[in-house]
Amino acid sequence: MPYKDKTSTKTPWVGQVKINGKKIKHRCQTRKEAIEWEAAQRQKTAGERSETHTISLLEWATAYLEFCEKKFVVNTFEEKKRAFRILFAGGVDPQLPVETLQPFVLLKHFQKQAGERSGNAANKDRKNLSAAWNWGRNYLGIPFENPFQRTGKQGEVRHDRRIPTLAEFWKVFETTTELQDKRMLLCYLYSGARRAELFQLRWQDVDFINGRIRLYWKKNQLGTMKTAWLAMTDEAMDALREQHRSTGKSKWVFVEPGTDHPYKYRLQWMRRLCKRAGVDRFGFHGIRHLCASILAGKGVPLVDIQDHLRHDHLSTTERYIHKIKETRSVVNALTGLKGAFSGEGPQEAPEKVDTKLTTVSK
Template sequence: MPYKRNHKWYAQVRKEGQKCERVFLTKKEAVDWEVEMRKKPVSEWSGRTDTVCLNDWAQKYLDFSRPSFSHNTYVEKRSLFKRLFKILDPDMPVSKLKPALLMEYIVEQKEQRSGNASNRDRKNLVAAWNWGMKYMDPPLPGPNPCLVERMPEIRQPRYVPPDEDFWKVYALAEGQDKVMLLAFLHLAARRSEIFRLTWEDIDFANNRVRIWTRKRHGGTYEYDWLPMTKELRKSMRWWWENRPIKDKPHVFLCLDKTEFCRDYLGEPFRYRIHFMRRLCERAGVKVFGFHAIRHFSASLLFKLGYEVAVIQTILRHKSPNTTERYLRSIGLERVREALEDLKPSPARVIKLEERPKKARAAGKKKAV
């Protein structure tokens, strides 16, 4: 007889010393399966064949994602499944998940959040199902039901602070904060990459900085060496000699002794949520964050005429296509250069020869 465990019904049949087992969502399905299996010879049994449900798929994919991706990426994927299971039954067999059900979810997310957010959920669902088709046992069935239509998006260029705004903010920073802002500018690095910097990553002898990142295919933790400019080297050297806490490996540490930050004193930064907002408000400029400085660095390089290959190296993109998309996202396109070449050529002036006076007079008489 079937037995229930964790909202599932386990059916099993024993015959000639062999055992066959399968999992169902209802008791009736389990009983009917047992009846059918008892009629079959043991040679036709295929052993244990679990019915995988959506929750099984989600849990196994998240177990894989936690060590494989950054913390923020893992949280994004986990939040996706929480939203999905508010609409779909997590105990539903994966075989019953159809594109129509996924389309309903994607449309609802577009209405409640945005087209960009719904497409991000779609991307994560497609990746999760592809992983299940490749690595789960038994594998998820194909074709991938998550490959539904994308939602229209309203894309605005990412904000790039004007030159004068960045330097106003930079002028107000002091000590460690000034060195940090310069590192963001000269390395065009992401927030987490700057916060993870250790003194072992600062190579003063060879004037270079090692930047670690997980923004690679599969979440691989890799590093790239970038040249350290003279100005950045001077600032880093000053901070190395004047830092108040010298027994910590990280370059930038929480030094705020206020009540809220006291517990984190001497620890590397993780967020610094209000730091840039306060500096921008003091400088009287539109608020921008750390990642906007990366945009600012890319825009400066672009305006100075550097090739995409150079900008790609500094941004540390694996593909030039990624750099092209990045430049488009901040409102910079190489096609503009081509359009600028479509200038009209100077108009050609045709000089008319002046006729003799006698010919002009004859022409007037003829007209009369």
């Protein structure tokens, strides 16, 4: 604030501001002039600070991950955090300003990741980091051009999701020794639930009277938690009653052995069970697809399958069962070919005989 210096008659008012720890003063004839000078100096300093201050890669990453931790489920958040950790561990200095990040550096990074991990993993990191850059562009004012998008995707080896047959599922079920594991497998088969949905199932979400369970999930762009009651079969509810008798004192339905905590990942569990049963490996989502295929095979309407799987869009459910219907129609068309034609080998058109050139020897 300006103050008045009584020792001066021509310029009694003194404006003062502090810039970079140093106090600067300026004499004025009136108090109004001193106030205006102080305001002009503060505005000038703020402008210079905004021009010189740059956001580092670490500041950008930290701000984005704080946003993601509140918006996304744990697995998605961990995936995004891992992408940054690998980027900085790969030689990119997190203290550098964001505008210094060059596409060529990122291209070399993703090429290395494709060689050491896989093209799929490198492209997943690229997608997450590209989304982070777009977020920073909207909220932090970082450069508009996205350097991650300029790198292009790495080559991928795509594998169709392994969907087990019902016989393979029961074979895994029979070779499972732990009772809790058997009950969990039954619940996955009858509910078609996603992995985390049953991991986070609580006893307050189990309605034994009406034979249903309540599931929670986050699958929309806003990250909003959604919930729905799902009707269950008598077999599934009987399994849950048995589970309640053994873990009913816990808050969670399925808990890690020796603890009162729910499962989080169980990454190798299905791998071990499949290996023990002698079947090709499949995962939790494979059981979800199996549930959809069973419903489709029994002629359940598509909209009812959508409700059971809790898909937001019918097109998602159609993708789940499209290959099943497509394969069945091809098999039906090829059935009964044996004996359809006389002779052996490919069917050929009868050989034509030119009667004009045919001579009869006497």
